[in-house]
Amino acid sequence: MSHVDGNALAGPFSELFAIDITDAVGRCVSCGDESVLARAMVYLSGTDLVVRCSNCDDVLMTVVHSPSDLRLTLSGLAALRVPL
Amino acid sequence: MAIRGKSSGTRDAPIVSAVWKVGVVASTRTETPTGRSIQIDVPGWGGNLAGQHVDVRLTAPDGYQAVRSYSIATASPTDRLELAVDRVPDGEVSPYLVDDLLPGDELELRGPLGGWFVWRPEQTEPVQLIGGGSGIVPLMAMIRAHAASGSTARFRLLYSVRTAEDAFFSEELAALASAHLEITWVYTRVAPADWPTPAGRVDSRILESSTIPASESPAVFVCGPTGFVEAVADALVGLGHTAASVKTERFGGK
Amino acid sequence: MGIISRGFSGRSREHNPDLPPGQFLTTDFPVLSAGPTPRIDTAEWSFTITDESGLVHRWSWDELLALPAEDVATDIHCVTRWSKFGTSWRGVSLDTLFAGIDTKYAYTMVYSYGGYTTNVPLADLLGGKAWVAFEFDSKPLDPEHGGPARLLVPHLYFWKSAKWVRGLEMRKSDDPGFWEQNGYNIYGDPWKEQRYS
Numbered sequence: 443m444s445h446v447d448g449n450a451l452a453g454p455f456s457e458l459f460a461i462d463i464t465d466a467v468g469r470c471v472s473c474g475d476e477s478v479l480a481r482a483m484v485y486l487s488g489t490d491l492v493v494r495c496s497n498c499d500d501v502l503m504t505v506v507h508s509p510s511d512l513r514l515t516l517s518g519l520a521a522l523r524v525p526l
Numbered sequence: 527m528a529i530r531g532k533s534s535g536t537r538d539a540p541i542v543s544a545v546w547k548v549g550v551v552a553s554t555r556t557e558t559p560t561g562r563s564i565q566i567d568v569p570g571w572g573g574n575l576a577g578q579h580v581d582v583r584l585t586a587p588d589g590y591q592a593v594r595s596y597s598i599a600t601a602s603p604t605d606r607l608e609l610a611v612d613r614v615p616d617g618e619v620s621p622y623l624v625d626d627l628l629p630g631d632e633l634e635l636r637g638p639l640g641g642w643f644v645w646r647p648e649q650t651e652p653v654q655l656i657g658g659g660s661g662i663v664p665l666m667a668m669i670r671a672h673a674a675s676g677s678t679a680r681f682r683l684l685y686s687v688r689t690a691e692d693a694f695f696s697e698e699l700a701a702l703a704s705a706h707l708e709i710t711w712v713y714t715r716v717a718p719a720d721w722p723t724p725a726g727r728v729d730s731r732i733l734e735s736s737t738i739p740a741s742e743s744p745a746v747f748v749c750g751p752t753g754f755v756e757a758v759a760d761a762l763v764g765l766g767h768t769a770a771s772v773k774t775e776r777f778g779g780k
Numbered sequence: 781m782g783i784i785s786r787g788f789s790g791r792s793r794e795h796n797p798d799l800p801p802g803q804f805l806t807t808d809f810p811v812l813s814a815g816p817t818p819r820i821d822t823a824e825w826s827f828t829i830t831d832e833s834g835l836v837h838r839w840s841w842d843e844l845l846a847l848p849a850e851d852v853a854t855d856i857h858c859v860t861r862w863s864k865f866g867t868s869w870r871g872v873s874l875d876t877l878f879a880g881i882d883t884k885y886a887y888t889m890v891y892s893y894g895g896y897t898t899n900v901p902l903a904d905l906l907g908g909k910a911w912v913a914f915e916f917d918s919k920p921l922d923p924e925h926g927g928p929a930r931l932l933v934p935h936l937y938f939w940k941s942a943k944w945v946r947g948l949e950m951r952k953s954d955d956p957g958f959w960e961q962n963g964y965n966i967y968g969d970p971w972k973e974q975r976y977s
Binding site: 444445483485486487488489490492494499500501504506508509513515 | 811812813814815816858859860861895959961962963964975976
Binding site for chain 2: 444445446447449450452453456462464465478480481486489
């Protein structure tokens, strides 16, 4: 399977956030692009995810599911703006 | 963990829930040689917006679990929702849902999920829907919501399938085709006998002649396999649609 | 744990002594990636080994292909639980590439076109355990499987077999690469089921 998009983040992130992550706007650390996360490119590796900026392809976030925890790395996201 | 119910604010925010709910399969209907629709009763569901999806979780007796996302074909306020699943070759979950699941079986669902790839009846601009294969599913929810709400917004659908028998909801779509829902069928592998155009993939020429033009500023929703969605979205931008007006949902695959 | 789904068993996980724990056997070859597939022209391709002094040993595509290559038949194991038996590759052994190299460092960071990284101890690259592979099933390695060339280190989980490999750098310590920084095991022995950190 090739990549999907940030719509696929809704389920996994519902375990972490009470808001809808797909409708949140993320700012990329690398290129400064601000887009809704639904538009991000998402690469699925089993239950793990790599989320990449739709503008420059750099990594925004990763999600790794181990049996005991969920590890979220947000180092590529400079900011997140969530509609209320 | 916070569980959020319906928003009480002025914006009709989508319901977000992190809890796994148990639904019971009410019925199933064969749609294509590789796909079927599944009607599920989920107590306390409370409805969903057109375009949202659920995660389905299966658990084997030894505790092994598999989770996959499926778009919801309905947008009714009742506790019954409909999914439609296409069997993926060598898939782990879809063969079970298409071939093994029976009425009366329980199914764990998480959702409704996703508030971006959504059509709300309050939207008044024209809407162009473009679906490939099982990508029709969230678009079907939008079509049904449009019909149920009495919305007079112009709706056009372009549905691309390999052959006529690979189309989901073909009877219902044929019945709904009217001035309020213009449908263009594109057959990529084998067209029906007497079809005016030879089989072939959706391209800029077909999009230009069969979809609402950029000059009318439609809201565009494209859904299906990743390769299909990206080729169509690129072509639409090439035809003058702004990237912001084209919403996409990729199902993976080529 | 969720409710049991009647009649669902998932991928066959019957006991097979040739399978590491938690794996299932597949006959296809899933394509999983952390990012888009880079398209590298072999005319521009190179593989480098950089030692601790900063000295860069470099092979162009033609130079790599001029080195003695080996046919490798091996099982491979992916952290996403699929294993594939008897895969056949052709590549240049890391023993051959390291033949003229003097290093006191015991660890490496492997780099790929497109930005992927993974760390592999030097001891796990030598002694007939690793190759720069450019053929799979007697055909040039497909870009979606890592072509023009990928690292092949089959005794570790397959995320260590970096696709689109472009070189490695000697390291004094076992610094974590991409997946290792994000939660995967620093070493990745499938027989000890070392998936996560």
